[in-house]
Amino acid sequence: MIYLDNAATTPLLPTARAAMERYLGDAYGNPSSLHRPGREARQAVEEARRFFAGWLGVSPRDLAFTSGGTESNNLAIYGAYLAQRSHRTHVVTTAVEHHAVLEAVDRLRLLGADVTVVPVDSDGRVDPDDVVRALRPDTALVSVMLVNNEVGTVEPVAEIARRVKDVDPGIIVHSDMVQALPVMRLSLGDLGVDLASFSAHKVHGPKGVGLLYVRSGTPFVALAAGGNQEHRLRAGTEPVAGIVGFHAAMAELAQHFDAHRAHLSALRDALWRAIESLDGVYRNSPADAVPSILNVGFRGIRNDILLMRLDLEGIAASAGAACSAGSLEPSHVIRAMGRDREARESIRLSFAWQNTMEEIGVAAGVLSKVVGSLRSRFTNS
Ligand SMILES: Cc1ncc(COP(=O)(O)O)c(C=O)c1O
Known part of the structure; x- marks a missing residue:
């Protein structure tokens, strides 16, 4: 079989699998536990967080592990909207987003949101002018992906973020960077976004693990309640082995x-x-x-x-x-x-x-x- 569907998912790297073994076996501690097995798991999760913080040029405090790109997109979109809905109910996105963004945004209509979907040109590219024209005084969120998963078009996210913030620094900018992580060196500070989504299995890591970036100070409501994990951005016991696999896979990819x-x-x-x-x-x-x-x-x-x-x-x-x-x-x-x-x-x-x-x-x-x-x-x- 010749596998040319790597945008759907990539094979797990052997180094990632090997790194995960320990956390699927003997090192089964809960990272929130204070005893030694718990501390070992915590250390692995925090090492992974520090690695991604370095790779993306952000603070480890601004990163939360999730169950994948879909969850990261949903948490970002609902979290940003709910935090602002008392005074801002307008959302802007593009016609070429992944369904995890398009359908999440669509559901915001049930919560009273008004949605503007910005078109693209024949290359699948969004014109920043169109995004700026779509903004309103009550715009809460702009969500534009960095790399399109069907055609590979790179969207002008840095320019969009800069121009949106020039118009109104209170508008939250999110970007789905799931397909960018395997092929672009990313500096989230330079890109200027407040929220960004990533997935492990597109970079030869395991399925069911992802990452959400929430820039400090961004109005954000965590959707799942019931735990203090992940800087209170995402409650729930962390999938330690998956996080370790994500870290190992991306570290190897980063080296080459x-x-x-x-x-x-x-x-x-x-x-x-x-x-x-x-x-x-x-x-x-x-x-x-x-x-x-x-x-x-x-x-x-x-x-x-x-x-x-x-x-x-x-x-x-x-x-x-x-x-x-x-x-x-x-x-x-x-x-x-x-x-x-x-x-x-x-x-x-x-x-x-x-x-x-x-x-x-x-x-x-x-x-x-x-x-x-x-x-x-x-x-x-
Ligand atoms: C652009 C984009 N966003 C989000 C996702 C969803 O990621 P996950 O499969 O980790 O939920 C994908 C994967 O298909 C994707 O390509």
């Missing part, structure tokens, strides 16, 4: 960060070069997208059939869009880019550390064969 990024660029470019002359092919990912994601389509070929055929040939890819009742929903991201027809044709090929150039060669050959055979059978022109 530039080489890793160059490797992904080489893979992405080689794959595109090998398929760019195929009949009817087009590329949805802009040229300056992150190197981990290549979104392409083949005119007249439905993506669900294409993905099934690729799977049969041993290539795991995805549409990057939700699957419901066994069929693919047309991608809301590709549609927001003004490509309605392409939304049913496009597939996402996404790369990570373990992929090799040899795999890319094989994948390109399979794509060419499958597209050729589908075209001869189902041409709808």
